[in-house]
Amino acid sequence: MNFRQITAAERTATMFPLQAYAFMPSPWTAEDEEAYRGRMRFFETTLTLIAEEDGQALAGVAALRMRQNVRGLVHDMAGVASVSSHPMARRRGLVRELLERLLRQTREEGCAVSALYPFRPSFYARFGFVGVPRHRTATFTPEGLAHLLRADLPGEVERLSMSDGFAAWQGLQQQLLTRRHGFAVFDDVRSAEFREDEYWVAVARSGGEVVGAVRYQVDRHGGDLIASHLLCAGSLGRALLLQFFARHVDQVAQIVVRLSTDEVPELWGTDMQVSTEGSVANPTENAPMVRVLDVEALAGTPVGPGAITIEIPDELIGGVWQLESAGGALTVAKGSAPSVTLSAAGFSALVYGVLDPVEVVARGLGSVPAAAIPTLSTMFPREMPYLVADF
Ligand SMILES: CC(C)(COP(=O)(O)OP(=O)(O)OC[C@H]1O[C@@H](n2cnc3c(N)ncnc32)[C@H](O)[C@@H]1OP(=O)(O)O)[C@@H](O)C(=O)NCCC(=O)NCCS
Structure with a gap:
């Protein structure tokens, strides 16, 4: 068996048949293959x-x-995708070997974290990944927002084609990357494909x-306005976009x-009727998963007060780590005499703020003595990440 890195140009002959069989209606057509080949310019920087x-x-x-904000610090991120094997070659450990190589290589190339959308979370749990929230979908009639039609808001909304609105949409994502825990963006090469999307983009501006x-x-006509993520820099952005929806x-x-999970649409209006x-469902509607690839790269992360020494048994981030808050910023050093043992998934769950230490133990992701629970809870308080990028 030969394991090797390939270029974007080689993907059509090698990856396409595997991916098409795994993820598309099949048998596929020559046009499907041509369409895939045409998209490969957006994968020039992808590691395959x-x-x-x-x-x-x-x-x-x-x-x-990709890049991702984790508790305020922006890291290079490996967005794992295109995972597939030939049906006759499954369960031979090929994907395990490839994934291990991929995570090692991306870590060596500077990625501190990784994320993916699993077909079945337990498969990736074996590789140290842990679940983060899936987006919520709100469905409502525009009547619920009628009050906004009369509101005089300091800003305006422009409806643009994706090609015309791409720069503004992309610029806002870059802004949210620096501000929003969990937010992730593609590099310029991959994200350029969105410019060609057959979508409208409503852009809200103020000043x-x-x-x-x-x-x-x-x-x-008379149907649905189906929107992707409501991206806003604050309440004014949200109000302007909702006012735009009300006009429909x-x-x-x-x-x-x-x-995101922290939006509460029933509070958007007095008469809001909303579901x-x-x-979440296997294999197509799963919540994303994440993991830390490099503990030392987390130095500087905003954390609560405290100090703790943990042991992580793991290929990539294994060892004994002394974690400490120095004026609210995490310091990381090699340590000894750990008081806590966490799996890579358990540690990642605390870093991403999705589980508290009691839940980490209850889920079998670590062993934390009672005395260490308050310190870990204070240093890594719960804080739900919002991962928007779909891949
Ligand atoms: C899922 C898929 C990629 C697995 O590939 P594979 O080559 O069979 O995987 P491996 O043989 O390397 O298995 C790795 C580990 O996962 C386990 N595993 C494999 N398929 C699994 C499944 N469907 N559910 C749970 N565990 C599974 C294996 O037993 C093995 O465990 P071990 O290393 O502890 O022994 C392959 O079945 C596939 O292409 N499926 C269709 C496409 C798909 O769903 N891709 C994933 C998109 S996120």
């Missing part, structure tokens, strides 16, 4: 690894070059600054929009 035997690719994995943006489509009152029956759903 394959396992091949007698010149045939049997399995492949990839890492998209010339972009304060909100949302991609959307309208499915039919006699055009569409419903607005469907993606939200907010967070539905």
Whole structure:
């Protein structure tokens, strides 16, 4: 078995048959293959690894070059995607070997963290990943926002094609990357594909600054306005975008929009009738998962007061680590005599703020003596990340 890195140009001959069989209706057509080839310019910076035997690719994995905010610190992130193996080559450990190589290489190239959308979370739990929230979807009639039609807000919304609105939409994402825990963005090469999307983008501005943006489509007259994530820099951006939605009152029956878990749409208006759903299902609707690839790279992360020495048994981040808050910023040093043992997933859950130490223990992701629980809870308080990028 030969394991090797391939270029974007090589992906069509090697990865396409594996991915098409795994993720698309099949048998696929020559047009499907051509469309894939046409997209490969957006994968020039993607790290792709394959396992091949007698010149045939049997399995492949990839890492998209991304950046992510974790508790206020922005890191290079490996966005794991395109994980697939030939049906006759499954359960031979090929994807395990490829994923281990991929995570090692991305870590060596500077990625402190990794994220992915699993087909089945337990598969990636073996590789140290832990779940973070899936977005919520709010569905409501524009009537609930009628009060906003009369509101005089200090700003305006422009409806643009994705190609015209791309720069503003992308600029807001870069802004949110620096401000929002969990937020992740693609590099310029990968994100350029969004410019060609057949979406509208509503861009909210105030004083010339972009304060909100949302991609959307309208499915039919009297149908749904289906929006992607409601991206806003604050309440004004949200109010401007909701006012824009309200203007569709006699055009569409419903607005469907993606939200972070901390949005509470029933508070958007007095008469809001809304259904907010967070539905998770294998294999296509899963919540994303994340993991830390490099403990030392976390130095400087804003944390609560405290100091603790932990042991992590793991290929990538294994060892005994002395973690301490120095004036609210994490310091990391090699340590000895750990008081706590955490799996890579358990440690990642605390760093990302998705589980508290009691839950980490209850989930079998570590062993934490009672005396260490308050320190870990204070240093890594719960804080829900919002991962928006889909890959
Ligand atoms: C999922 C998939 C990539 C696994 O590939 P594979 O080559 O069979 O994986 P491996 O043989 O390297 O298995 C790695 C480990 O996961 C386990 N595993 C494999 N498939 C699994 C499954 N469906 N559920 C749970 N565990 C699984 C293996 O037993 C092995 O465990 P071990 O290392 O502890 O022994 C492959 O089945 C596939 O292409 N499926 C369709 C596409 C898909 O779902 N891709 C994932 C997108 S996120």
